[in-house]
Amino acid sequence: MEQTKSLIEAYNQSSYPLIGHGRRNVKVLKEALEQWEDEQDSDMYGKGELIEDFEMRMARLLGKESAVFFPSGTMAQQIALRIWCDEKGNKKVGYHPLSHLEIHEKDGMKELHHLEPLLLADNERPVLLKDLLGMREDIACLLLELPQREIGGQLPAYAELEAMSAFCRERGIRLHLDGARLFEILPYYEKSAEEVCALFDSVYISFYKGIGGIAGAILAGDRDFTEQSKIWKRRHGGDLISLYPYIISADYYMERRLPQMEKYYREAQELAELYNGCQTMKTIPETPVSNMFHVHSEASKEQLEPIFIAIALETGVGLAQSVRDREDGGSYFEVNTGDRYGLAPKAAVLEAFRILDIKLHK
Incomplete structure (x- = not known):
């Protein structure tokens, strides 16, 4: 060298x-495309067999009623929080002070959707039940990032996660999972994706981090939630004429790397x-x-x-x-x-x- x-x-x-x-180079797409025939029709503006079949399979994997493919997780998560805040008539969202929304998105949630963060826990550990018990303001939604990347990928104990989920449901607080690295935590928790996601009202997963695809994300939840997310996706300009390169690479590398x-x-x-x-x-x-x-x-x-x-x-x-x-x-x-x-x-x-x-x- x-x-x-x-x-x-x-x-x-x-x-x-x-x-x-x-x-990260074009080989990622080249390998994935080799599995497909040239005559396969692409998706168009969020519709078509290719995208709809993939969304259905992702919904089943996560144990949710429905799922929508997004070009980016940043878009998907801001939309999820907007939907839950509109539902509750409350602009407050709780999350960790080192959440991606707080430090990497140029205040997109605040500037585009006028939502207000309530920062929980500190910079050394993940959000825990004691942080929720200590809240002095009502929130519409709580976002939990599993694992919490900026503090080394730390996780709460699974019993702690269950307790936070129960707390939110008892108080009518929507619980959203920033699961950009969801599949990476399943061996530690010894749980399936469906079991973890059952604790949450909505779930986002990424296709380019541990999975290694090109880009893209899934947002999953009940059907009313995902139908609303499609409207916001169009408003955000997320309905590209075709998203198939992202979907094909996500599908290929999930099959290869989830095991x-x-x-x-x-x-x-x-x-x-x-x-x-x-x-x-x-x-x-x-x-x-x-x-x-x-x-x-x-x-x-x-x-x-x-x-x-x-x-x-x-x-x-x-x-x-x-x-x-x-x-x-x-x-x-x-x-x-x-x-x-x-x-x-x-x-x-x-x-x-x-x-x-x-x-x-x-």
């Missing part, structure tokens, strides 16, 4: 990158143990509860990046694509396991971590 200038270059050029399924979620989960635990064995490093959670976790280091980004670059050059193992600074002078980065981790020779991975531990000690 030639000398590289940046961490992302070193990672992309490494022989054994450990994160995710692979680079692997248990494997990815176990490999994440294995990888976290290696990081926790290195000096000045710890993972959050200490034992992963899905296929993702965060690694925190006492070393700064400026110190850590050259170490990762050197390890990639020396061993061919790519440990991380990017590193972020922490306010206390340390750093952290995100890890998620997919197809790639199992392709790396164990000896090379162990050598990479041996070198990492030595370099962190210097």
